[in-house]
Amino acid sequence: MSLRQFIDQAVSPWMQGDGPDGDIVLSSRIRLARNLDDYAFPIMATVDQAKKAMEYIKDHLNGASYHGLGKFEWVEMSRLKPIEKRVLVEKHLISPNLAEDSNYSAALINETESISIMINEEDHLRIQCLFPGFQLNEALTLASGVDDWLEEMFNFAFDEQRGYLTSCPTNVGTGLRASVMVHLPALMITQRMNRIAPAINQFGLVVRGIYGEGSEALGNVFQISNQITLGKSEEDIVEDLRGVVMQLIQQEKAARRDLLSYSKIQLEDRVYRSYGVLKYSRVIHSKEAAKCLSDVRLGIDLGLIKGVSRNILNELMIITQPGFLQHYFKEALEPDERDVRRAILIRERIQMEENQ
């Protein structure tokens, strides 16, 4: 398979388009947690109960379609190889949890991979909708529509006082987690992020590295999401997050302008050095790759590097992860070997740009 074809498969169709504020906001995501009223939650379910719950859901959903969004594919975790599950995790279509604890769990994914419904994760159903760029309201509307569609078939665990009942008390109420992935290189270079992150926390929002809980921010990409799910409406939760992200966009833009006007030559130097590393290195660790990709993307956004497509960051961030690397080279790779292959893959991808 050519690299172009591989990338087209690796990068979900929904991600290939450029969304609003796409120079800073890479993607917007809405997740809704729902449970069946009559079944024990996955954590307490016996093997038999988990199986029953999954089959009950499967009977209703297999081959189903949701208006205008095409068919869904039912993907059972027990039928996948570890490497295939890893690829789904790296595409953010399933959680690491679902991949690890795969007894009677599944995911229902639509053709453009903008909707994924995880079954028997921490909750019976987790609806996830992904959009490119800054489109939280669009994602909420879609997720809510999918929720209504599912509710026609299933009796959800809902309590008048507590709302949608979830396995973890941190999700009860709306069951809603709204998040955006933002690329903030200028706020990091100018060290302003150190002061901004604690302020964001005071709004009841959480700032994390890109791969969810407990991971550091690789390549200056952060995930910002709501923490409170109870006592606020879905619209208010999304609006509060949106307001804070709008501020962040303004701050990042201001920092980029400052860098350009006060230290343009240093910035140019940094960006081109990173470009050089990506273009010529023979061994590259994922951390270094992420840092250089972030620099190059900033260079593209600011017009310092011309003739390279902006998507290079999104694409290479995804396909240089361990799962995709091994998938591309079709063999299991030790970490040292991965660093060599990663360098090869990046060189090939940059070559593609320069041939155009």
Added chain:
Amino acid sequence: MECQECHMRPATLHFTKIVNGKKMEVHLCERCAKEKGEVMAGSNAFSIHNLLSGFLNFEQLTGQRENDPFSGDVQCPKCGLTYSEFAKIGKFGCAQCYRAFNHLLDPILRKVHAGNTAHTGKIPKRTGKNISTKRKIQSLKEELQYLIEREEFEKAAVIRDQIRALEKGGNEL
């Protein structure tokens, strides 16, 4: 200063404890402090789940005082999860758990959700119809009150009729 527990290692943890109004100075070495469970919050890196089950345990301890109607462990009649198990894992076992532990949940939810204990968001369209109607009547009644106070009786009459229609069981509105 040596540790008052083992009298061997130097004390590195010094704090004042107040038990039943009696003040006590405590000086411990790190190992004895850990064994006695006297490690202070913030001195170690806690994950959100440690923190959460910390809240839950605390609630359980305060709930087990003598003469307390809620003392003893509560068990969910459906899935069998007990409150102390819930406190340990920080997860509910089924929807029924919420009802079984309801009287113990407010303090926990308040801490996790910035003081909130009640849902104000979406209601399921099909199974939640009655709740939706109830909420609609509630908000119409508030509007009615407001209109009456402002002596806008014509508008109030319209709202009153809407409330009557809803109360008769007409869910169409």
